[in-house]
Amino acid sequence: MTGEPLLRIERLCIRYGAREVLRSLSLEVARGEIVALMGPSGVGKTTALRAVAALQPFDEGSIVVDGLALHPGPVPPESRLVPLRRSVGFVFQGHALFEHLTALDNVTLALRYVLKKSRAASDGVATTLLASLDVGARAQALPAQLSGGEAQRVAIARALAPDPALLLMDEPTAALDPARRSALATTLRRLCDQGRSLLVATHDADFAAQADRVVTLS
Amino acid sequence: MIIRAASYRACRLALLCATGFAAQDHARDALVWGGDAEGGAPFVEADPANPAVVRGFDVEVAARIARGLGRDRGAQFLQVQWSNIDQSVERGDFTLGLSGVEDTPARRARHAVTIPYFEFREVLAVRPADSARVHGLADLRGRRVATLGATIAYDILLGAADSTGLIPISYDDDVHPYADLVQGRVDAVLLDHIIAQRALRRRGGTGFLILARPVAIGHYVGVLARADSALRDSIDAVLREAMRDGSLEQIFRRWNVWDDTQRPFFDRTLRATTAKAGPTGVGVPSVIAYLPSLARAAVVTLLVSFLSMALAVVVGLLLASLRLYAAGWLRGLATVYIEVIRGTPLLLQLFVIYYGVAAVVRLPAFLAAILALGLNYAAYEAEIYRGALESVPRPQLEAGRTLGFSELQILRLIRGPQALRYALAPMTNDFVALLKDSALVSVITVVELTKQTAIYATNIGSWVVPGLLCAAVYLAMSLPLARLARRLERRWRPA
Numbered sequence: 001m002t003g004e005p006l007l008r009i010e011r012l013c014i015r016y017g018a019r020e021v022l023r024s025l026s027l028e029v030a031r032g033e034i035v036a037l038m039g040p041s042g043v044g045k046t047t048a049l050r051a052v053a054a055l056q057p058f059d060e061g062s063i064v065v066d067g068l069a070l071h072p073g074p075v076p077p078e079s080r081l082v083p084l085r086r087s088v089g090f091v092f093q094g095h096a097l098f099e100h101l102t103a104l105d106n107v108t109l110a111l112r113y114v115l116k117k118s119r120a121a122s123d124g125v126a127t128t129l130l131a132s133l134d135v136g137a138r139a140q141a142l143p144a145q146l147s148g149g150e151a152q153r154v155a156i157a158r159a160l161a162p163d164p165a166l167l168l169m170d171e172p173t174a175a176l177d178p179a180r181r182s183a184l185a186t187t188l189r190r191l192c193d194q195g196r197s198l199l200v201a202t203h204d205a206d207f208a209a210q211a212d213r214v215v216t217l218s
Numbered sequence: 219m220i221i222r223a224a225s226y227r228a229c230r231l232a233l234l235c236a237t238g239f240a241a242q243d244h245a246r247d248a249l250v251w252g253g254d255a256e257g258g259a260p261f262v263e264a265d266p267a268n269p270a271v272v273r274g275f276d277v278e279v280a281a282r283i284a285r286g287l288g289r290d291r292g293a294q295f296l297q298v299q300w301s302n303i304d305q306s307v308e309r310g311d312f313t314l315g316l317s318g319v320e321d322t323p324a325r326r327a328r329h330a331v332t333i334p335y336f337e338f339r340e341v342l343a344v345r346p347a348d349s350a351r352v353h354g355l356a357d358l359r360g361r362r363v364a365t366l367g368a369t370i371a372y373d374i375l376l377g378a379a380d381s382t383g384l385i386p387i388s389y390d391d392d393v394h395p396y397a398d399l400v401q402g403r404v405d406a407v408l409l410d411h412i413i414a415q416r417a418l419r420r421r422g423g424t425g426f427l428i429l430a431r432p433v434a435i436g437h438y439v440g441v442l443a444r445a446d447s448a449l450r451d452s453i454d455a456v457l458r459e460a461m462r463d464g465s466l467e468q469i470f471r472r473w474n475v476w477d478d479t480q481r482p483f484f485d486r487t488l489r490a491t492t493a494k495a496g497p498t499g500v501g502v503p504s505v506i507a508y509l510p511s512l513a514r515a516a517v518v519t520l521l522v523s524f525l526s527m528a529l530a531v532v533v534g535l536l537l538a539s540l541r542l543y544a545a546g547w548l549r550g551l552a553t554v555y556i557e558v559i560r561g562t563p564l565l566l567q568l569f570v571i572y573y574g575v576a577a578v579v580r581l582p583a584f585l586a587a588i589l590a591l592g593l594n595y596a597a598y599e600a601e602i603y604r605g606a607l608e609s610v611p612r613p614q615l616e617a618g619r620t621l622g623f624s625e626l627q628i629l630r631l632i633r634g635p636q637a638l639r640y641a642l643a644p645m646t647n648d649f650v651a652l653l654k655d656s657a658l659v660s661v662i663t664v665v666e667l668t669k670q671t672a673i674y675a676t677n678i679g680s681w682v683v684p685g686l687l688c689a690a691v692y693l694a695m696s697l698p699l700a701r702l703a704r705r706l707e708r709r710w711r712p713a
Binding site for chain 1 (some may be wrong): 227611619620624625631635636
């Protein structure tokens with residue numbers, strides 16, 4: 001099984017009515033690999049990530065994540081997606097942090113209520129994660145009190161907290177200045193050295209250049 | 219030229235007024251009298267043959283008075299709510315109030331009141347099963363006794379509540395007390411014998427019995443503005459004349475209300491120089507005397523409001539969840555409920571819940587009030603919650619999904635808490651509105667703050683002090699709520 005890619009997308013097609021958003025996308029992401037999904041805006045990068053995360057249906061092709069296959073047609077009920085939710089994390093463009101919770105609580109929420117860890121254990125994991133992403137000092141801040149870069153890193157910590165094998169990131173550099181972009185690339189590399197795979201949708205060529213492999217959509 | 223002609227006419231009019239032409243002109247005016255056609259026959263009712271015309275013994279008494287005063291155009295009827303007759307006559311809406319208006323010392327103290335023209339008996343009505351046991355108010359300890367609010371009968375019941383321990387229930391009309399007596403919601407009704415006999419006739423003589431021994435004797439009078447005492451004296455003269463010449467007796471006979479007590483009453487009235495009739499033991503209550511009952515009524519208002527709001531929040535959340543999460547017909551059902559409730563008057567819903575379904579479920583008034591208000595406000599709450607839930611950004615919900623939360627967890631941990639902040643301000647608004655709408659429940663016999671104030675105002679004959687007191691109590695209840703909501707909003711608002 002070690003030779004098996006963590007994510008395999010084959011001939012993925014997604015249409016909105018008559019409009020074809022994605023046509024026959026095929027790609028693989030190996031374990032520990034960073035793959036950048038490049039292409040101009042509107043080419044379907046976000047749509048592809050959403051299909052992998054089972055947030056939207058697709059019309060043709062297949063997606064296999066960590067042995068779990070998704071098929072064309074409606075998105076399966078959440079009860080059947082539990083293994084997928086455990087192995088795939090998602091960092092949204094615009095971070096989508098829970099506005100009513102502090103940075104720390106954003107990160108611990110899934111640990112406590114999905115993975116049923118104790119408050120103390122969850123806090124420990126979250127504190128370590130936030131510190132490793134250089135936002136440990138902002139643990140008690142609400143999302144509205146964070147800068148764009150801080151919010152982005154808290155969102156990454158939140159997605160990483162349940163320890164997913166594959167992290168999907170949608171335009172992670174959109175809100176960052178050049179120095180922060182470079183720092184983020186270093187952080188992502190460190191994450192993958194721990195055996196995690198990354199599929200990053202971006203139109204930032206400099207950032208994509210630091211990935212193991214670039215898949216360009218056109 | 220036009221200006222000159224107009225000023226000439228004005229001068230001529232002023233001159234004519236000064237020379238007494240106005241007095242002759244007054245005689246050509248109709249006597250405008252106020253009454254409540256909702257009171258129905260035999261007092262005043264809309265003529266079934268021509269609903270634009272009223273009929274009843276009070277209509278004929280008014281016509282007789284107008285004739286006696288030499289008013290060429292007779293008597294002209296003006297509809298007024300029965301409990302507002304005194305205030306309206308003092309305002310000058312009409313000259314004479316007649317509609318089973320009772321003779322009380324309080325009324326005599328504040329208005330110009332005619333001599334009494336009819337003697338009535340306050341009689342008790344009970345269910346046949348109770349007739350052997352109940353002979354008077356003293357036998358009704360702990361029992362619910364109904365009557366029309368702001369009447370002598372209500373004052374008698376309030377007095378008896380202290381001495382005998384009965385529970386007075388006030389109604390806004392004189393039909394439902396008897397309906398509720400038959401259905402067992404109340405145990406007795408105290409009202410004028412004319413009203414009791416009419417109710418019994420309408421029920422085909424069954425359902426309840428009227429006790430023969432009256433609880434008190436009262437009289438109907440006409441009421442005029444205090445400044446109209448000269449006209450009142452003229453009307454008194456007409457009424458005496460009508461007693462002497464038999465025309466009043468004919469009127470009462472036509473309406474089947476003449477009985478053996480009327481002739482001796484006429485004789486007594488004709489002998490007396492000034493009328494001092496009225497039941498004994500009913501005085502003008504002071505402001506202080508009403509404070510405890512106002513406080514009790516305020517507690518009722520608060521209880522009704524809080525319990526209704528709690529129900530509205532629970533049902534509202536359920537409806538909003540159905541609209542957002544349920545499929546097909548359940549969602550449709552929630553939508554229909556919300557539209558029907560929002561599209562129909564709360565008053566109608568109160569009547570339907572209390573009287574309409576009484577044949578199936580006989581709800582106590584307090585429970586019916588909470589149900590009606592709660593279920594009505596639930597429709598509005600549901601729309602607030604739906605809007606608030608929909609304002610939580612979709613990416614946050616998707617983030618929750620990718621983290622493995624169930625839909626219920628997303629609602630409870632992510633969507634709900636944020637929606638609550640959006641909903642807080644409109645919810646506070648709704649609660650303050652509900653606090654005031656709770657006044658409507660008085661139509662189903664729940665005596666809350668506004669109703670108690672109205673009773674108080676009627677008894678002392680002025681709305682100024684009761685109105686100010688009532689407003690102060692409402693404000694005292696609603697302002698802290700608005701303050702609390704503002705504080706919570708500030709605390710929850712992100713920096």
